[in-house]
Amino acid sequence: MDALDDGDDVPQLPANTLRLLDEFATEKNTAAQKFKDLKLQSEGDFDGRLSMEVFSEDWGRVLRMNVRFVYYDLEHPLQLPAELKNKFDRIICDPPFLSDDCQTKTALTVRYLAKSWTAENGTSDGLRFISCTGERVGEIIARLYGKVGVKTTTFEPEHSKGLSNEFRCYANFECSAWTWRGA
Template sequence: MSSNVSDDEDVPQLSAETFAVLQEFYKEQEERESNLVLDTDPNASLEEDWQLSQFWYDDHTIDVLVDVALKSVGDNGKIALVSCPTLYKKMRRKARENCEITLFEYDKRFSVYGKDFIFYDYKSPLDVPRDKSDYYDLVIADPPFLSDECLTKTAVTIRFLTKDKIILCTGAVMADMAKRLLDLQKSSFEPRHKNNLANEFWCYSNFNLNELL
């Protein structure tokens, strides 16, 4: 009788262990597949995660921002992309070999970009490498949320990273904050997204971006 009780107790334990192993296997498989898809074409295949407030730019917006960025820094420039991961792949492809591009991003799926990826959480705005202070010729940022708190903390990061130029893509409602925090002015270019947003979206800068369009 005691043997049967022992057997009954063993069954759910073994089942739970097997389930855990299967879950781990599926998780690893999903991560491998995500990395493979991302390395092929993030804009076409990687789904937006709306829980992270991700909204991918459309192709025209990517082309314009990449061209403006590369024109503004030259062949040997250093560019930081803060919370705008869909710019990286086209920018890396079009940039000269000596142009340094770093993606500061919360979504670890983009860690497939290797040394060009640095994990970034806007809630900890200075939790970035110390040697990146006043390092980048241009910082392009797109804070994930339209809130004073998010823009204020992202602005701290931007100020830390940049030694010169800033491009900020965010909602029209943040215009006063963009001016007050970073002394940015609205440009004539208005970024668009693959899935249209209800909020009016603007592009701000601290230099004459219009002449590079």
Template sequence: MEDDDDIPTLSAETFAALQEFYIEQEKRQEIFNKLEADNKLKENIMFDENWQLSQFWYDEPTVQALVKVIDQTLQDGGRVALISCPTLFVPVKRQIGDRASVSLLEYDRRFEVHAPDFIFYDYKYPEKLPELDKFDIIVADPPFLSEECITKTSEAIKLLGKDKIILCTGAVMNDKVEKLLGLKQCRFQPHHRNNLANEFSCYANFDLDGILR
């Protein structure tokens, strides 16, 4: 008979991490089951903002405005990429999912519940993106107001986009956005559920404001 002392044991830290992993897995599965039972789209599951990931969700008027622009701009059979703006996914998918494809490129793996339309995306490594067909419309919201983040996000947009680009970010990035992507500032301004101190702007390479008149 083997001595019980020979049985390996987990450290307290490892055990706690393992427990946290299983709890998170259960939460994901619960949300996934709810979405599956509700055809994934009838209810927009809202995760809490993770400020460590610099997450700030759009308010409803902003969501509806961007959905309208996408809907009226995209042709049937087109492809939309949502980069780092995960709460747009369900409203856009609900509006155009029967006539076009919508892909979510996001770092936060909670949004894997939207697989197979979820693509893991770390803005720091645009070169690690999988090979994808080009997208007709890209909507991007870089998570951080830094030169590195806007530069890396711009690289991803150039790799993935073939036509129209919408980018929402802090107004302080105006010069960088124009230099890197050639986008022009719109009159339309995005707003968030929680008011932010920074002024945000929307940029595009087409007449976005004309669609919202």
């Protein structure tokens, strides 16, 4: 006899819960498609029409790559699949905390993922790197990413929730959307 034929009711979620789950799935699918479109755009020239609205706010510990997700624990920044080591030439990061510890651990992960870690004529050899984080951690950003030519740009990220911290965009390349600050 089938377990479902024993006369017991099959548990079901309430309709409003199912609706919320459906909305959540739709939002995640939309964000995944935007991310996929952004990846395709990044393979061409960056035209500066990028906003943080493309990315969903996720205070969890997830490393986003392409369309798949890989569990990432900030406390163990190098515990990543070996097949990801030295595979990426485009990295965008937004570290979750404005502390030296968080910035250092993020940099360890970036270095693990990056194809190269050398600078050549003010830009790195193939790596295009962006970090949007607080202005107050600018000195440690300069120390951690100086070898790949990261500098403060003129682009000023704004948080949609209106956080009071001043944010900066640090990158190792210039484009039509920004130049080097103070240049």
